[in-house]
Amino acid sequence: MKNQRRTFLQQAAGLLALAYPLSFAEVLASASPSAKAKKPYVxxxxxxxxxxxELTLPVIAAELEKNYGMRTKVLKAYPDYNGEKDIPGLEALKEADLAVFFLRWRQLPQDQLNYIDAYLKSGKPVMGFRTTTHAFNYPDGDERQHWNSFGEFAFGAPPGWGGKAQHTHYGHKSTTDVTIIPEAAKNPILTGVAPSFHAASWLYRVLPDYPAKGAVPLLMGKSVNPDKAAIDNPVAWTWKNQWGGKAFLTTLGHPEDFQIESFQRLVINAIHWELGLPVPKTWKGKLAIDVPYGHPNKS
Incomplete structure (x- = not known):
């Protein structure tokens, strides 16, 4: 009986080998989702x-891979951060679960914009930092000029720099005192974020018309040493854009902000929230982010 059973199993294995010219381990792997596919892709x-x-966000990406079980890819302008017309690799957005933008006054070609457009229209989540409120800067008459309002239609931020929205800041010599908005204190994105902290970013003005209707402000900023009459303005909020995508934007983002533990937690928490994942219960520890600030005459 044992010999008959062994013979039957051997014959069955032979038939399987003909039908599936793969190893048994490969058959199992193909029958279930791979570990790679299970990891959120940012x-x-x-x-x-x-x-x-292009220097601060790779540190965040590495932390997501090391401690939070995610896959990441960081795309950079070519030939360097001043290159306004080429960000190679945007086709990665076709597979992304979350797109994080830190852009300023780009003029990308239409074929690259198409990847961003398709991503937005998929209803997947988006995150933006600081100058992403004015991510694009196409000249008058350019058929891509509506992309100058990227901050508005993707994040509920003012539609580009200056203009009727009065989107401006309070001087490069100013800094910002940041506090949690009391009504938002229990928001999971603010888990572990200090009730108040000081940021190097000069405060951006987004009020009175922004954030857009339906936004949930999380943090308020007060300008310290402003160069003009200043009002307090939200510096972080969530929103749902017209395609149903969850949006998180912060007008903070100076390299020194990334050294602040509360800001680091805000970012890691927001990424989890965007992906529909529980915000981490335990903090893995402060990240070492020591990146210089670039060009002082920019906005």
């Missing part, structure tokens, strides 16, 4: 002239 898109996003 794509960072950088190119901001000024705030060294």
């Amino acid at each position: 794509v960072f898109v950088t190119g901001d002239h000024e705030y060294s996003g």
Whole structure:
């Protein structure tokens, strides 16, 4: 009986080998989702002239891979952060679960914009830092000029720099006192974020018309040593854009902000929230992010 059973199993194995010319381990792997596919995929898109996003965000990406079980890719402007017309690799957005933008005044070609457009229209989540409120800067008459309002239609931020929205800041010599908005204190994105902290970023003005209707402000900023009459303005909020995508934007993003533990937690928490994952219960520890600030005459 044992010999008959062994013979039957050998014959069955032979038939399987003919039908599936793969190893048994490969058959098992093909029958279940791979570990790679289970990991959320976060794509960072950088190119901001000024705030060294191409250096700060890779540290965040590495932390996500090391301690939070995610896959990441960081895209950078070519040939360097001042290159306004080329960000190679944007096709990665086709597979992304979250797109994170740190851009300033780009003029990308239409074929690259198409990847961003398709991503937005998929309803997947987006995250933005600081100058992403004015990510694009196409000249008058350019058929891509509506992309100058990227901050508005993707994040509920003012539609580009200056203009009727009065989107401006309070001087390069100013800094910002940041506090949690009381009504948002229990928001999971603010887990572990100090009730107040000081940021190097000069405060951006987004009020009175922004953030857009339906936004949930999380943090308020007060300008310290402003160069003009200043009002307090939200510096971080969530929103849902017209395609149903969850959006998180912060107008902070100076390299020194990334050294602040509360800001680091805010970013890691927001990434989890965007992906629909529980915010981490335990903090893995402060990140070493020591990146220089770039060009002082930029916005």
